[in-house]
Amino acid sequence: MSALYSTRVTAIGGRSGTITSDDGLLDLPLALPKELGGKGGATNPEQLFAAGYAACFENAVIHVTRNKDAKVKDDDIVVIGTVGMEPNGSGGFALTVGLDVTITGLDQAAAEEVVEAAHQVCPYSNAVRGNVDVAISVSVN
CATH class of the missing domain: 2.20.25.10 (N-terminal domain of TfIIb)
Structure with a gap:
């Protein structure tokens, strides 16, 4: 491929x-x-990773709503990415990630469904799955 x-x-x-x-x-x-x-x-690398993940994840949200009745526009989504670094217990370091996702125009249940689907298709999510703790919070406006 x-x-x-x-x-x-x-x-x-x-x-x-x-x-x-x-x-x-x-x-x-x-x-x-x-x-x-x-x-x-x-x-620094952590800021760059947070920026890349937040932007990519936001686009994944848009992507998964393309075939749904309730489409989400670019400006209806805000993703705040937080990347932390901590000791991994064996002399190295590990990353932690937080994604705070706010979606305007959907109810809470629909927003959570869309965000879970986005987490399955986002290339960053797929790259870190099983290696980096990713905490996702979802809210609606």
Whole structure:
């Protein structure tokens, strides 16, 4: 099977370096967060992962409603992604993820059904399933 899309990003200098995509659209300095003893002042891998997961998950919600009577528009969904890092007990580290999903225009039961379906099709969810704890909360407006 061939990929629908792929991208390439080069990291140089680790958490205190830079990241650049081959197309030049992503070109950012990185910094270790102050909370981890760094200088802060630039983005970090956890923020980038939270941003990517939140955006991808929001699109997965839109995707699963395409064939439903109650379609959800882009602006009807807000996903806040939280990524944490903690010791894993064997000298390394593990990520934790929280997704707070708010959907306007659906009742609570329908919103929960859509979010569960989105969690099954989202590429980020599929990539971390079984490896990263993902806590999802669903609310409606």
